[in-house]
Structure formats: C-alpha cells, structure tokens
Amino acid sequence: MFNVVLVEPEIPPNTGNVGRLCLATRSTLHLVKPLGFSIQDRQLKRAGLDYWHEVDLRVWDSFADLQAAQSPGARYFFLTTKVQRAYCDVRFRSGDFLVFGRETKGLPENLLAANIDSCITIPMHGTRSLNLATAAAIVLFEAVRQQY
Numbered sequence: 001m002f003n004v005v006l007v008e009p010e011i012p013p014n015t016g017n018v019g020r021l022c023l024a025t026r027s028t029l030h031l032v033k034p035l036g037f038s039i040q041d042r043q044l045k046r047a048g049l050d051y052w053h054e055v056d057l058r059v060w061d062s063f064a065d066l067q068a069a070q071s072p073g074a075r076y077f078f079l080t081t082k083v084q085r086a087y088c089d090v091r092f093r094s095g096d097f098l099v100f101g102r103e104t105k106g107l108p109e110n111l112l113a114a115n116i117d118s119c120i121t122i123p124m125h126g127t128r129s130l131n132l133a134t135a136a137a138i139v140l141f142e143a144v145r146q147q148y
C-alpha cells in the first residue's frame with residue numbers, strides 16, 4: 001500500500017518494528033545504506049518476530065538509487081522535526097514514499113533542503129524527537145486510515 005524508507009538506520013529493533021508495521025499494512029520497507037547492522041541481525045529478527053522473512057524488503061546503496069528505480073510520478077514525504085507542516089494535513093495516496101532518518105542524526109540536511117516542500121512533521125512538545133519506529137507507526141497508519 002505504501003513505501004516506508006529508512007535512511008541509514010542504526011538500531012536493529014527499530015527496523016524490526018518498522019518491518020512489522022510494513023507487513024501489517026501491506027507496505028514495502030526500503031533500507032538505504034549504510035546500515036548500522038546486518039540484515040541477518042538476531043535483534044532485528046526478534047523485533048520483527050516470526051514475520052521478518054515475509055517483509056517486502058528492498059535494500060539500496062543510496063537514496064538516489066532508490067529514486068532512480070521508481071516511476072517519475074512517485075511522491076516522497078520526508079519526516080523531520082525541523083518543519084511546521086503537520087503530517088495530518090497531507091492527503092496521502094497509496095504508493096507514496098514515507099522517508100525517515102537515522103536515529104542519531106535524522107535525515108541529511110541536503111536531502112531536506114532539496115525537498116523542503118515535501119517535508120512534514122509530527123507535532124509534539126517536551127522532547128527533541130520521537131523514536132523512529134513510533135514516528136513511522138503514526139504516519140503510516142494515518143496514511144492507511146485516509147485510504148478508507
């Protein structure tokens with residue numbers, strides 16, 4: 001239904017959890033290298049439970065490679081704490097790409113700057129950011145909800 005992109009994820013349980021979210025929503029999980037772990041990591045599989053092998057998983061050498069392999073009409077939304085536009089103000093369409101950054105640093109500044117009109121945020125207060133898998137769940141399930 002959707003495409004979830006994790007750019008340079010570092011923590012295996014987060015990616016395992018996002019894999020489960022993707023499976024539960026018939027979405028594809030894209031991982032952009034470098035990864036902070038091996039795809040065979042035990043913690044990754046544990047977080048994905050018994051289902052990890054069923055996740056529709058694509059691994060890319062770079063975000064540019066991922067984009068080059070998609071149709072020109074593909075839409076990308078970049079999740080960041082650094083903008084004001086709220087994710088719930090977007091009308092998502094099936095097939096959209098939801099792009100998340102790494103746990104320690106977020107998305108690269110150049111990627112955000114080049115796609116500033118497609119950057120969105122989850123409004124919050126009292127903390128610098130949400131956990132990666134939590135952020136992915138919030139936005140992915142809002143996108144799915146809008147399809148009903």
Ligand SMILES: C[S@@+](CC[C@H](N)C(=O)[O-])C[C@H]1O[C@@H](n2cnc3c(N)ncnc32)[C@H](O)[C@@H]1O
Pocket residue numbers: 078079080081099100101102103104105106107120121122123124128129130131132135
């Ligand atoms: C742990 S956060 C990264 C924190 C990093 N220090 C930063 O300032 O971006 C990992 C990813 O989760 C997503 N994320 C976390 N909280 C978010 C929020 N409130 N709004 C949008 N995206 C969020 C972003 O994609 C972020 O790159």
